[in-house]
Amino acid sequence: MSIIGDPERISTSESVRRQHGQDLTSYHAQHLPDAVLFPKNKDELREIVAYANQVKCPIVPYGLGTSVEGQVVPVRGGISLDFTRMNRILDIRENDFAVRVEPGVTRMQLNRELQKHGLFFPIDPGVDATLGGMVATNASGCSAVRYGTTREQVLGMEAVLADGSFIRTGSLARKSSAGYNLTQLLAGSEGTLAVFSELSLRIYGRPETFLYAKAVFPDLHRVCRTANRMLYQSVQPGKLELVDEYTIQAINAYMRTNYAVKPTLFLELSGWESTVKAEWERVEAILKTEGAEEWSHTFDGDAGEQLWDARRHAALAIAASAPGKKLMTTDVCVPLSVLPEAVLYAREVMQAEDMQGAILGHIGDGNYHAVFPVDMSRSEEAEKAERINAFIVRFALERGGTCTGEHGIGLGKKKHLEEEQGDTLTWMKKIKELFDPNHILNPEKIF
CATH class of the missing domain: 3.30.70.2740 (Alpha-Beta Plaits)
Known part of the structure; x- marks a missing residue:
């Protein structure tokens, strides 16, 4: 393989293999790959997969290692295929609300570039992650209540099959009735059916206004009931999250915040300013009816990001609470x-x-x-x-x-x-x- 001639893109060192032998915080046992390879384009990727198939060597795709069910753990050794160097944003099609990317592009990297165009990619699993990994696991997270999961954002893809051949699915069109939907089959397949070389994704115009809020409740049941009532009354939150008192306690210790240690509802509304203000009035009425003990909101973006950082870092905070x-x-x-x-x-x-x-x-x-x-x-x-x-x-x-x-x-x-x-x-x-x-x-x- 041509990649083996580049010592910077193949590693057998123990430290690099250990890094690729487990995911971020989960309980799954570590297994080291025999080697870690860093392809830089789809031709190299194809060459690696074809060779591995020929010699029956396991391949495990690896992005940033943020999966939580051991998807990146190479339990049979073999090759850990690190996609961090296949990280080019290939094409931003503003008028089509679509983007083409390599699988090693991260969601935060993409959003930094999209922001220049007044656009964004909405899926937020709580940590930065490669888009290839997000598609492979059908990640979702906080914004799924409004935008759906990663699978709903995939228009099409190019992938390398186990024998080294390419397959292209879907298109840049918003819908299709052409044959079996292989795009949706491969999305969520966790790297077991093919290896992504390119992804075509939906993107969205950034809303004019964001409102960030949290409400404190005496018990978990009221938080859940409040969320259901909001949806029943046609409130359309961008994010709607439950966090219990144990999590709040861990967040306070981890992030040096001082939130009330009680079940809490985190909420984001977005859209035209007049619409957001009208929805917040309905939300406040529901909070009163359902017995929320206190609540607050802000239109300030920095304060809102600080609030949501607390939710995004919840898993790390819980891990830090139990060394x-x-x-x-x-x-x-x-x-x-x-x-x-x-x-x-x-x-x-x-x-x-x-x-x-x-x-x-x-x-x-x-x-x-x-x-x-x-x-x-x-x-x-x-x-x-x-x-x-x-x-x-x-x-x-x-x-x-x-x-x-x-x-x-x-x-x-x-x-x-x-x-x-x-x-x-x-x-x-x-x-x-x-x-x-x-x-x-x-x-x-x-x-």
Whole structure:
């Protein structure tokens, strides 16, 4: 391979391999790749994949390592394929509200460039991440209540299949009825079916006005009920987030803030100034009706970003509150009507098992997380966390929900996928066999 001739773009050093052997904060065990390769264009990418398929060497795509279900962990060794040097923004089509990018472009990098054009890419998973990784896991986060998940933003893509051939799906058009929707099949496939070389994404005009707010409540149930009432009364928030008292306590310690240590609702409204002000009046009426203890809002962008930084850094704050431990995170998503009951059930299960943990999530779309710092060297603690996770997932599945709203399956949720999908899993495995008969693409993930 031509890339092997460039010592700066292939590494077998232990420190680099360790960096690529685990994700950011999750509990999944570290596994080192045999080598880390840094392709700089799609021709090199194709050459690497074709060679790996020929010698049956595993390939695991790697962006910034922010996945939380072990998607980047090379459990069978092989090649960790680092995309950070395939980070060019190829084409910004302002009038089409579309952009073409390489997979190593990060969402913050893209938004810095789009801001010059009065545009933005809305998906915010809470950390900076490569767009390739976000598409691979169908990431969503805070803004999904208004804009949907990453999958809804993908117009098309170019990808390298396991045999080294290229496939191009979708187009720059806003819709299509042309054949099977392979774009949506590959989005969310977690690197198990193909390796992205180019992405075409939707982008949006920046709203005129942003309003940032938070409201404090006496209990979690009222937070959930308030969120549901807002949506029922046609309030269209850009972000709508639940953060419990445990999370607030961790945020205060991590960010030196002084927020009231009680269940809190974080909210963002955006649009024309007159519309935003009218919506805020409706929100205030709902807050009063639902018994919010206090609330505040601001139109100031710097103050708003500071407020949302607290929510974005919640996972890091929880990790910092328990040094030496790893985070196990549930990721269920339930129908909106079930959410208040589901959140209360999660808290009851945690208390019954005497497990301290946080509850937070994107309650505008029914996706919430219970987060437990776990000492993985203590088998009884790890087993307890797994048991709580299983209870919460089963509760969601029995009420029409899913085991993962945004984190994907990876290593951690394979048994829950079996429980959720049943016989459908057989057809998923057949698709995997068709795309990757030698099982070199991110092996042991999902199945």
